[in-house]
Every structure is written in C-alpha cells, then in structure tokens.
Amino acid sequence: MSQFCKDSKFNTLSKRLDLIKNMKGAVIPSLQEAQSIYGYLCPEIIELIANKLNVSTEQVYGVASFYSQFKLQPIGKHRVSVCLGTACYVKGADEILKKIIQILEIEEGETTKDGYFSLDTVRCVGCCSLAPLMMIDEKLYAKVKVEEVENILNTFKSENK
Numbered sequence: 640m641s642q643f644c645k646d647s648k649f650n651t652l653s654k655r656l657d658l659i660k661n662m663k664g665a666v667i668p669s670l671q672e673a674q675s676i677y678g679y680l681c682p683e684i685i686e687l688i689a690n691k692l693n694v695s696t697e698q699v700y701g702v703a704s705f706y707s708q709f710k711l712q713p714i715g716k717h718r719v720s721v722c723l724g725t726a727c728y729v730k731g732a733d734e735i736l737k738k739i740i741q742i743l744e745i746e747e748g749e750t751t752k753d754g755y756f757s758l759d760t761v762r763c764v765g766c767c768s769l770a771p772l773m774m775i776d777e778k779l780y781a782k783v784k785v786e787e788v789e790n791i792l793n794t795f796k797s798e799n800k
Contacts, residue, residue, distance in 0.1 A: 648676050656691040665692050666702045670709055679710040715750040715757035720774045724763030732771040736760065738788040
C-alpha cells in the first residue's frame with residue numbers, strides 16, 4: 640500500500656468498513672464513506688473495500704466507475720463546473736467549457752497540476768433563466784460570456800490566496 644493510505648484516515652476508514660461490511664449492498668455505502676474521508680478513491684482504497692467486503696476489486700471498481708458521484712482521481716481545492724443543460728448549451732456553454740479547458744490546460748474530469756482547480760460538467764443546475772452558467776465550488780456565475788471566463792477564474796484564484 641502507498642504511504643498515502645497508511646495514515647489515521649486509513650485506520651478510521653477500516654474501522655467504519657467493519658461496521659458496514661455485513662449490510663446488504665455494502666459496496667456503495669463503503670465507497671461513499673471512503674470518498675467522504677479521502678475526497679476520492681485511490682486504488683489502495685478500492686482494494687481495502689474489496690478485502691473488507693470479501694468481493695473482487697473489479698466489482699468494487701465497476702461500481703465506483705459506473706456512478707458519477709465517485710471520483711477516481713484527486714479533486715482540486717476548488718471545483719469548476721459548467722452547466723451543459725439545454726438552456727445553457729443553447730446559449731453557449733460549450734464554448735465556455737472550451738475556454739476553461741484552454742485556460743486551465745485540463746480536460747473535463749481532470750485536476751490542474753497545482754491541485755487548485757478540478758473541472759467537470761453538470762446537466763442542469765435549475766437556473767435556466769441565468770444561462771449560460773458556471774460554478775466555482777458553490778458560487779454561481781450567471782449569463783457568462785466566453786471573454787469573461789479568464790477574469791472569473793483569475794478573480795476567484797486571487798480571492799482565495
């Protein structure tokens with residue numbers, strides 16, 4: 640196991656898995672518990688869950704990779720999300736996403752090298768009248784124009800230094 644997983648979080652997770660392991664359908668709650676502790680699911684965690692639940696690592700990985708709630712890569716300090724719901728898409732959200740990808744030099748589902756931003760998309764935020772929109776963590780940016788994207792990212796980054 641990597642040094643990453645040999646810490647107090649690992650011991651906490653191991654103990655919590657002992658409480659979950661006999662539940663019916665224990666894989667999903669185990670993955671949720673692990674992700675709540677670590678923020679994502681490293682291979683060692685998937686292996687631990689498989690061992691604790693007495694199932695194959697392939698089965699655990701299959702569940703983790705099927706559901707979008709589970710992250711298999713480290714998540715950045717701040718999550719950038721672009722809504723690609725119909726209203727946002729029609730109003731240019733795809734171009735906003737392309738601009739973010741260009742600026743951050745990452746693809747959807749990735750994290751910047753400095754660990755500061757992660758990028759993902761959502762299907763609908765429920766604020767269609769504000770389309771197109773993007774979010775950084777819980778902060779919503781409405782009626783975003785492509786030429787504003789870099790400034791939004793820079794402003795957010797400078798606010799949090």
